[in-house]
Amino acid sequence: MECGCPGSKMMDRRDEDSGDAPAAAVNSQLRQWPIQLHLISPEAPYYTGADVLLTADCVAYAMGGYHSDYLKGKSIAIACPKLDAGQDIYAAKIRSWLEDAKINTLTVLIMEVPCCGGLLHLAKQALAASSRKVPLKAVVVGLDGEIRSEDWVTD
Amino acid sequence: MEQLLNSGIKQIIDEHAEVGPILEAYGIGCVPCSVGTCLLKDIVDIHGLSATQEQALMTKIAKAVYPDRDIVIPLRAKTSTENGTDLTYSPPMKKLVDEHTWIKRLLAQVPNLIRTLDLTAEPGRQLVRDVLDFIRNYADRFHHAKEEDILFKYFDEKLDILQVMLTDHESGRSHVRAIAGAVEKQDAATVSEHLAAYRELLTEHIKKENEILYPWMDKEMSDSQIGQMFAAFSDVDVTFGDGPGKHIAFVETLEALNS
Ligand SMILES: [Fe+2]
Ligand SMILES: [Fe+2]
Numbered sequence: 001m002e003c004g005c006p007g008s009k010m011m012d013r014r015d016e017d018s019g020d021a022p023a024a025a026v027n028s029q030l031r032q033w034p035i036q037l038h039l040i041s042p043e044a045p046y047y048t049g050a051d052v053l054l055t056a057d058c059v060a061y062a063m064g065g066y067h068s069d070y071l072k073g074k075s076i077a078i079a080c081p082k083l084d085a086g087q088d089i090y091a092a093k094i095r096s097w098l099e100d101a102k103i104n105t106l107t108v109l110i111m112e113v114p115c116c117g118g119l120l121h122l123a124k125q126a127l128a129a130s131s132r133k134v135p136l137k138a139v140v141v142g143l144d145g146e147i148r149s150e151d152w153v154t155d
Numbered sequence: 156m157e158q159l160l161n162s163g164i165k166q167i168i169d170e171h172a173e174v175g176p177i178l179e180a181y182g183i184g185c186v187p188c189s190v191g192t193c194l195l196k197d198i199v200d201i202h203g204l205s206a207t208q209e210q211a212l213m214t215k216i217a218k219a220v221y222p223d224r225d226i227v228i229p230l231r232a233k234t235s236t237e238n239g240t241d242l243t244y245s246p247p248m249k250k251l252v253d254e255h256t257w258i259k260r261l262l263a264q265v266p267n268l269i270r271t272l273d274l275t276a277e278p279g280r281q282l283v284r285d286v287l288d289f290i291r292n293y294a295d296r297f298h299h300a301k302e303e304d305i306l307f308k309y310f311d312e313k314l315d316i317l318q319v320m321l322t323d324h325e326s327g328r329s330h331v332r333a334i335a336g337a338v339e340k341q342d343a344a345t346v347s348e349h350l351a352a353y354r355e356l357l358t359e360h361i362k363k364e365n366e367i368l369y370p371w372m373d374k375e376m377s378d379s380q381i382g383q384m385f386a387a388f389s390d391v392d393v394t395f396g397d398g399p400g401k402h403i404a405f406v407e408t409l410e411a412l413n414s
Contacts, residue, residue, distance in 0.1 A: 051379050073379070104382030135246040135385050137378065152245045152381075 007082060007113035011143060029071040037079040042096035049102055050075040054123060055109040056116050062145045081118030094126035098134060107137040112148050159220055160196035167195060173219040181212050206230050247385040248369045254298045255361045260406050261289055265354040267413045274341040283338045283346060285405060290331055293402035297395055299324050305387045309380055316368060323360040327353060
């Protein structure tokens, strides 16, 4: 029986039909730079009062409609909860979004692999520690790019 | 079928009485509704049925309305959040649902209150005034104000379902006025009658909101609107300070008194 990390387990899906490519060019919905969580400043103007997506690195590659379905009209930062160092800095930046930038909502997009849950956990902890609360949403994306779940976190 | 979906529910039930019980079997209680101009498609949409439930319901309705036609209703793909299996609310909607819990706990005390009602003595009258204080300030000013001044503003207030909700709020207020007047006249029969009616009204009202209205509204609202509404509710909470806490404490005292 095979065991090991499900987050790095190999999958070969080249035989599957990936459907048609879009007929027209897909516009990027990215309206800011930088995007990596270590590089961004939580007080950059595009975070003020914004609906913010905290997206795990792999998500935008897995999902076909990331730009139009999620990124449009939102601000973003990306991170990997498994490989990135200095996650205490991440926690402080998320809290600064909440308290200083006074963001409107926070949506965490993660892959369905267990290690990705760390990013949601980080956001929950920052929210618990923050004096200001906002609605937090968790979106879990399958390795096939489909949305597994999309729920507001209310505990 | 398209035409049927765009017909008012009262009209459909008037012309095809069998549709009423079919809807009721799916927990859709349109038959006693006084308004009844909701479109069938909105009703099906608003009740958050799973894709298979919706397909089965529409097949039965199509059979009732067009008995001589063979209409195949396709399974409409729904996202996981549309499947209506378990109710998860957005954080601001969850706040309203939590407030309902306190209102329901107060309503649960009403039968006891009626049974032990004694308006001849000042403490008995004061107890009813305290209950009215909870209803006026917690259920109405604090909770219904969030609904009427904030939540409903995101929707067209001419919508039938909102009209029904607003009418319920008004009916509740008139029961409160009737109780308040009758207490001072020591008219126990009127106080009991309107307390019981208020309990019945609000019990049904809260059920409609928790199970139908809020899940539908959650589905309709954008994340950005949910965030704005959450902030607006938080502002209301700050404005009311420790008022709601005192009303919650009153419910607990009442429960302890009656246990
Ligand atoms: Fe209401
Ligand atoms: Fe309510």
